[in-house]
Amino acid sequence: MLHALSLLHDDVMDGDETRRGRPAAWRVFGPDAAEATVRSLTPHALELVFPATPGPAEGREDRPGDLRELRASARAAGLLSEALVRLAQGQALDLALEEESCPDVAATLHVHADKTGSMFACACALGAAPDAAGDLASFGEHLGTAFQIVDDVLGVWGEPAVTGEPVGADLTARKKSHPVAVALTAAAMRAAPAVTRRLRELYALPGPWTPAQAGEVRRLLDRSGARAVSEAAARARERMALDALARVCPPTEEAGEDLRDLAAFAIERAY
Numbered sequence: 001m002l003h004a005l006s007l008l009h010d011d012v013m014d015g016d017e018t019r020r021g022r023p024a025a026w027r028v029f030g031p032d033a034a035e036a037t038v039r040s041l042t043p044h045a046l047e048l049v050f051p052a053t054p055g056p057a058e059g060r061e062d063r064p065g066d067l068r069e070l071r072a073s074a075r076a077a078g079l080l081s082e083a084l085v086r087l088a089q090g091q092a093l094d095l096a097l098e099e100e101s102c103p104d105v106a107a108t109l110h111v112h113a114d115k116t117g118s119m120f121a122c123a124c125a126l127g128a129a130p131d132a133a134g135d136l137a138s139f140g141e142h143l144g145t146a147f148q149i150v151d152d153v154l155g156v157w158g159e160p161a162v163t164g165e166p167v168g169a170d171l172t173a174r175k176k177s178h179p180v181a182v183a184l185t186a187a188a189m190r191a192a193p194a195v196t197r198r199l200r201e202l203y204a205l206p207g208p209w210t211p212a213q214a215g216e217v218r219r220l221l222d223r224s225g226a227r228a229v230s231e232a233a234a235r236a237r238e239r240m241a242l243d244a245l246a247r248v249c250p251p252t253e254e255a256g257e258d259l260r261d262l263a264a265f266a267i268e269r270a271y
Contacts, residue, residue: 001045002080003119005038006087010115013095016173018165042084049076049126075133076126083122090114101204102184103176109233112148112178113141120144124259138244139259146237147266152177153230154269156221171218174203178233179226188224195224238267 011024012031018024026034050073094111097103117140124140125133155170155177170177182188184203189196199220202213209217241263249256
């Protein structure tokens with residue numbers, strides 16, 4: 001539910017009109033209805049994790065495990081609260097970066113860690129034993145960041161059958177995604193100054209691009225080498241995730257097989 005509300009809210013704030021191959025909820029029901037759903041989903045999600053239980057006055061006897069349950073609930077509440085705060089911070093920074101002419105690549109990664117990494121980290125840590133929660137949260141955060149970098153690559157070069165969105169959806173929307181940030185940076189300027197200079201000129205233009213300008217941006221991004229840089233960054237985050245997982249679940253154990261399969265899917269869905 002928290003993931004769903006984040007997508008509903010994200011589509012409204014970014015003005016994205018398609019989600020999973022269909023019109024986004026705000027396009028069908030209106031932005032007010034989508035935002036009302038976001039507000040309603042939050043308490044429903046929390047209720048699933050913290051279901052109401054009768055107290056002693058309602059006939060429940062105290063049990064020896066009550067204190068352990070209370071501690072577990074407090075820990076879960078902290079994890080969920082942190083994830084929701086980071087999600088909001090990440091969305092705010094994401095919108096702020098859209099106003100930057102040359103967004104910093106590190107700031108883009110910060111957005112990905114807060115908006116997606118925090119959700120993955122929370123999901124991995126909620127069900128973990130306390131002594132394994134830290135490493136599993138690290139696994140989730142690195143994997144979530146890698147997942148979002150790959151999502152950025154798909155937003156420029158992905159096929160609609162994979163993304164559920166039109167070809168080059170992020171490019172058309174002029175989103176300052178990871179490969180775009182890479183192509184606009186000073187490092188790219190040193191490697192391919194003419195390409196970077198022209199990209200900066202196009203991204204500085206007001207209003208939507210013409211079809212010819214959008215095509216030129218796509219060709220320049222192809223020439224910039226940004227895709228390879230972004231894919232390498234995703235692979236690096238995947239390795240960091242698997243290293244964290246190995247600390248609590250060695251490859252010889254079967255318990256982490258599903259998580260390793262999930263990590264492989266998060267990266268390889270672009271190919």
